[in-house]
Amino acid sequence: MKLLVRSVQIVDKKSPFNGQIKDLLIEENIIKEIGENLSADSAEIIEGAEMCVSAGWLDMRVASRDPGFEHKEDLKSVRQAAAHGGFTEIVLLPNSQPVVHSKDTLNYIRQSGTDELVKLHVAGSVSRKSEGVDFTEMIDLHEAGAIAFTDGEHPVQNADLFLKTILYLRPMNALLMNRPEERQLTLYGQMHEGITSTLVGMKGMPSLAEEMMLSRDLKLLEYALEKNMYKSDVPALHVSLVSAGKSVELIRKAKKKGLPVSCDIAAHQLAFHDTDLISFDTNLKVNPPFRSTADTDAIKAGLADGTIDAIVSDHSPHDEESKNVEFDHADFGITGLETAFSLAIMYSGLRVEDIIEKLSAAPRRILRLPENSIEAGTKANLTFFEPETEWDFNKSYSKSKNTPFLGKTLTGKVRGVINNGKQEWYK
Incomplete structure (x- = not known):
């Protein structure tokens, strides 16, 4: 591949060219030269026009359903959806069938197209079958390439299991990811507990369920570090899918105390509130549920002050x-790979370079991956986008179509991705 991208704005806080409009010459999967009025014989030429370029984006929370539920999504279709959403790397949750609790399943996923445009990272399961009872062989999984450990869609309910996992992973410098939810408080819940849930007659899922479990997790993390006396500059615990205002404040205080914790929010959490569920649209049924306006405001404040590290x-x-x-029989979840960037642009209130930080650099730091930067001599792992361009989301490349955004006009268009010597460009 020999490619010359002309007049593109660089969005990369680490790069000396951040904010500048430059030409990029890419050859043999390496950024050969960055400058103005570049030329190259026999190079494919892309006119940047209004495009921006950043280091390739990384999504920390993706369910692929493969192996076991390939009719919902497989490894090929999840790559296609990721690329169209601007992601060159994604982290797959272990909740397949079988669960990723053995090296065989882990290797099946990791070795499925190692040189593809979108790289797959795999999170290993904390417990066998993600049932929260018995440990997996985490050392073996770590050595086989598991990028982190989580029970994924199943929060770790057992406090002893959670504590011992933190202690177990620290000497390996491995990350535990957990979504906080006290499931005894959300049993049979359908949406956020509030006035709207009462009006429509649905069992609510209180913010308290998230806050209680998060408070427990943070206290156990602090106890584990005191017991283990092992310090690190990278997070030991990553809190997935923060949705409640009080949760943001708990993490803010934990960070001020110096606890090695990070967190993320789902992009769609910014777009809706619990009042929107009065429509009974099952595409709005997610977990954690869409919460109140006050919760969304707290999330936006957490994004702005850096309490919330990443967007997934x-x-x-x-x-x-x-x-x-019927709503109460529908499964929780939204397909979000293709719309995450647009929703962040439309609803987060952040500057473009701060959104890119939470889609690219921050996830890589949390996951102990080398940070990408747009400089001559570095690998070409890049995402091209136009933050102010409107586009119609009329076609999804995911096998499943459970998104409320199909048919809608969104702002923030992905124009192309480059990785592993491969490229795709979108109109």
Whole structure:
């Protein structure tokens, strides 16, 4: 591949060219030269026009459903959806069938196209079958390439299991990711507990369920570090899918105390509130649920002050039979890979370079991956985008279509991705 991209604005806080409009010459998967009025014989030429370029984006929370539920999503279709959403790397949750609790399943996923445009990272399961009872062989999984450990869609309910996992992973410098939810408080819940849930007659899922479990997790993290006396500059615990205002404040205080914790929010969490569920649209049924306006305001404040480190898609594909049913029988989840960037642009209130930081650099730091930067001599792992361009989301490349955004006009268009010597460009 020999490519010359002309007049593109660089968005990369680490790069000496941040904010500048430059030409990029890419050859043999390496950024050969950055400058003005560049030329190259036999190079494919792309006119940057209004395009921006950043280091390739990384989504920390994707459910692929493969192996086991390939009719909902497989490894090929999840790559296609990720690329169209601007992601060159994604982290897959272990909640397949079988669960990623053995090296065989881990290797099946990791070795499925190692040189593809979108790189797949795999999170290993904390417990066997993600049931929260018995430990997996985490050392073996770590050595086989598991990028982090989580029970994914199943929060770790057992406090002893959580504590011992933190202690177990620290000497390996491995990351535990957990979504805080006290499931005894959300049992049979359908949406956020509030006035709207009462009006429509649905069992609510209180913010308290998230806050209680998060408070427990942070206290156990602090106890584990005191017991283990092991310090690190990278997070030991990553809190997935923060949705409640009080949760943001708990993490803010934990960071001020120096606890090695990070967190993310799902992009779609910014777009809706619990009042929107009065429509009974099952595509709005997610977990954690859409909460109050006050919670959304707190999340935006947490994004702005750096309490919330990353933005994820929480891509959760489901087939028609799982969503086109009565609301209380529908599965939780939205397909989000293709819309995460647009939703961040439209609803987060952040500057473009801060959004890119939470889609690219921050996830890589949290996951102990080398940070990408747009400089001559570095690998070409890049995402091209136009933050102010409107586009119609009329076609999804995911096998599943459970998204409320299909047919809608969104702002923030992905124009192309480059990685592993491969490229795709979109109109």
